Amino acid sequence: MSETSLTNDAVFAVLNTVMDPEVPVISVVELGIIRDVRVEQDTVYVTVTPTYSGCPAMHEIEADIRTALLAHGARAVIVNTVFAPAWTTDWIGPEAREKLRAYGIAPPGRAEPQGLITLTRARAAVACPFCGSHDTRLQSEFGSTACKAIHVCNACRQPFDEFKAF
């Protein structure tokens, strides 16, 4: 009873229930920010990488991870932060992308390697998550959170967020 029965798989199962507070339809695992999990006796070590450097949700996420694991049998939780390799939206899988779209956020395209300075963003228009039209325009590369850009659909007139390729 007193032995912690948490396996790595069990930890991941718990982390799969910890949602991104800003985008509550995908978990921190689906977001790709969980880089490593290790269980040693009663202590769970979780290594996370930040999405954006200044994302205020990172503190919230760390607290949520700790709370969830403590509630599922961990005696202590230690969350470490690593910066390399830098997080990329390419780590978000197809299922999570579909969840984003269904939630009304256009999923990220491939994070193309780009030159240091690209004055104008040369890329295909983002599909509207509501009507599917590609007749959309970028309103701003900075949106309601660090990870989103604002677009407007010319077809259905709906403004929408894009989880920007990063």
Next chain:
Amino acid sequence: MATDNVATDSGATDNGAKPAAFSPAGVRVPVIQNPLFEYLLRLGDDRLILGHRMSEWCGHGPILEEDIAMSNIALDLVGHASAVLALAGTVEGRGRNEDALAYFRDGVAFRNALIVELPNGDFAFTMMRQFLFDAYSVLLWDALSQAADARVAALAAKSLKEDKYHVRHSSEWVVRLGDGTDESHARAQQALDALWRYTGELFDHDAVDDAVAAHGIIVDHVALKARWLGIVDDVLQRATLVKPTDGPMRRGGRAGRHTEHLGHLLSEMQIVARSHPGAAW
């Protein structure tokens, strides 16, 4: 708007450095005890102070989308500063974390370049300053991503991704303002003329830069400036703006000699932390 007043050298420091020594020729030679710490302060303070300046626009942006963009950029910069200053505290080894370094140092201990502490002025001044800095910053992070110190290289590679968005945003504004109306063109040119004399300091190379080479941090400032000028020339040409001729450059921030503006900024930035030390929420 920018003033040219530069605080006199007080020589005081709480960075743990000994007072400056004087060489036989009477040239001031600062004694650098921990060059990596000093280097990281420069890197972190540039972003902390510029991030704070950008945050002053929150709620005052010309349009809603721009207000949001400026707040996003401010957050990124403060995020970069936080990570760099945390590393600086570790390197210093005196138990100071990023908050201690941000909120409990006085102006003379700050190592930011003067350009980032200048008041925001109008929107053209803010965006022109941001562009001049962003273009420098992406090139610097790009160079630092090759640093042998893995901690520095990781922060550089991470920050570079975000700064690429910043420089696209600020350069687009420089073009839009410069190649816009007579009014926006005049203001953009005026901002550029006022800011130019503060750009030289970004590319200064001194004993700290020499000393951090031992940590595998090697930045060729001459090459960096040449690449920076290439970007600046390209954007200014698109913006129909005229690059000022190089005159005497204002400097001093890297040695803790700041304009009067830094003190005002710090009094606002630090007051909550100093009024309620140790407060958490």
